[in-house]
Amino acid sequence: MERSTQPNKTKALAIHPGDFLAGLSVALLAIPQAMAYAGLAGMPAYTGLYVAAIPPIAAAYFASSPYLQTGPVALTALLTFAVLSQLAHPGTAEYIGLAALLALMVGVARLAVGLIRLGSVAYLMSQPMLIGFTSAAAILICFSQLSTVLGVQPPIDGVLPGSVWTLTHPSFWEWGSLILSLLTVALIQLGRRLHPLFPGVLIAVGIGVAYSHWWDYSGPILGDVPTGFPSLHWDFPWASLPALLIGAGVIAILGFAEPASIARTYATQDRIPWDANQEFVGQGVANLAAAFAGGFPVGGSFSRSAANRLAGAKTRWSGAITGIVVLFFLPFTTVLRDLPQAVLGAIVIATVMNLVRPRQLLGLLKYSRPQAAIGLLTFMLTLVLAPRIEIAVIIGVALAVAHHLRREQKLVFDHWTDAGGLHFKPQGVLWFGSAYTVEAEFAELLAKHPEVTDVKLHLGGLGRIDLSAAIMFKQLMEDAKTAGMKVELLDVPPMAKSWVDRVWQEELEA
Incomplete structure (x- = not known):
């Protein structure tokens, strides 16, 4: 029991x-x-x-x-x-x-x-x-x-x-x-x-x-x-x-x-x-x-x-x-x-x-230089801005968020071609801040492979897809269909199912 x-x-x-x-x-x-x-x-x-x-x-x-x-x-x-x-x-x-x-x-x-x-x-x-x-x-x-x-x-x-x-x-x-x-x-x-x-x-x-x-x-x-x-x-x-x-x-x-x-x-x-x-x-x-x-x-x-x-x-x-x-x-x-x-x-x-933990603070250098820089800069700003140390906190939080967003903008792209056409697999977190990179990479691939008529989008490598990214994918499919290409979605992650149903469904059924 x-x-x-x-x-x-x-x-x-x-x-x-x-x-x-x-x-x-x-x-x-x-x-x-x-x-x-x-x-x-x-x-x-x-x-x-x-x-x-x-x-x-x-x-x-x-x-x-x-x-x-x-x-x-x-x-x-x-x-x-x-x-x-x-x-x-x-x-x-x-x-x-x-x-x-x-x-x-x-x-x-x-x-x-x-x-x-x-x-x-x-x-x-x-x-x-x-x-x-x-x-x-x-x-x-x-x-x-x-x-x-x-x-x-x-x-x-x-x-x-x-x-x-x-x-x-x-x-x-x-x-x-x-x-x-x-x-x-x-x-x-x-x-x-x-x-x-x-x-x-x-x-x-x-x-x-x-x-x-x-x-x-x-x-x-x-x-x-x-x-x-x-x-x-x-x-x-x-x-x-x-x-x-x-x-x-x-x-x-x-x-x-x-x-x-x-x-x-x-x-x-x-x-x-x-x-x-x-x-x-x-x-x-x-x-x-x-x-x-x-x-x-x-x-x-x-x-x-x-x-x-x-x-x-x-x-x-x-x-x-x-x-x-x-x-x-x-x-x-x-x-x-x-x-x-x-x-x-x-x-x-x-x-x-x-x-006061200098060893722990300097130890951040072993793991990530940008993160260590955030810690060290927050440390120095707290001392320099005293007594207005709340400003140092705000700057430290802003730096941490900016670093996170910068990392979230980076996506890894895999692509290959076979008899079935062009396969395109983005990996990472897809949100409004990184969606443009997918669009740019996709356009570049189509320019390199003008003979392609079938496109397969593999979405299994995406941890999350927000509304802006979903709309971007919809626009990609519309543009590809207008150019005479057939677009197929594969490995849609569970967290994106709702977007597929609500945003892309009409494209899949058209």
């Missing part, structure tokens, strides 16, 4: 005992991470807690993956900063309002994609483009935190110029911040090697709070964080909506690549079903919740999802439990008042430094 691969909806609604421990464990990791990513997005630290609490609760019922942990993530935070920093000064009321509107737009876009079942767009991002962008974005994230981990306030704007100034002026460094930062990175990186659930982040936060509170620490600290639960946010700056459209679109699609990758990986490893459309809906609802909580765009976290799975999560409700734990922590945020900002910056660096 074959076992059904469809999920049991009754079981999916039940909470497994392992979800409680997993949700609690991830919440302890999410609290410091959320505040660190809020700073990366240019938002106050407390908004990071809001989007670590409300969105995962809202998304739990709609999620497809039992492991995916929704909340603030590094790449989406960086993209948020890239979009908003051109419109308002980070941390201001205007900036916070724009961030909420951006989250709302991302939520509407993802919800729409899921509802109309276009979740396959998650697979349309070119891997070379993603590798190039992710590596460059990770470098920018690390550089953006250099002034924080060194306790310096550079007088120069811009991530790279400010970082260069910071690195070249060691006399301004706050050595207590540097020591805490190095310790934090070491605890997180070495802790992962000991065990994936090693609480390196928590230990680093504890050491940082104790050091700042009991010793003479002169570096910047987190300071007073508003306590209490978030109030619903309804007042959005609608006049800025046109300025956010492109950025929201980039975040909605590119920001989904990470949760999609996480969910697909674990679905394959655990042999469980996964639905991209359903996940788009869940991520859309999560961003709507982030918007109304006064937060910023969110996504799926790889590190927290991995910890969720290892901690024993069995259903999607583990994410809701994480959100509930963070929510109940909000009245007690004063315990983190003395947390050095350097620790938060180091948490960000330790989390994303593994995303």
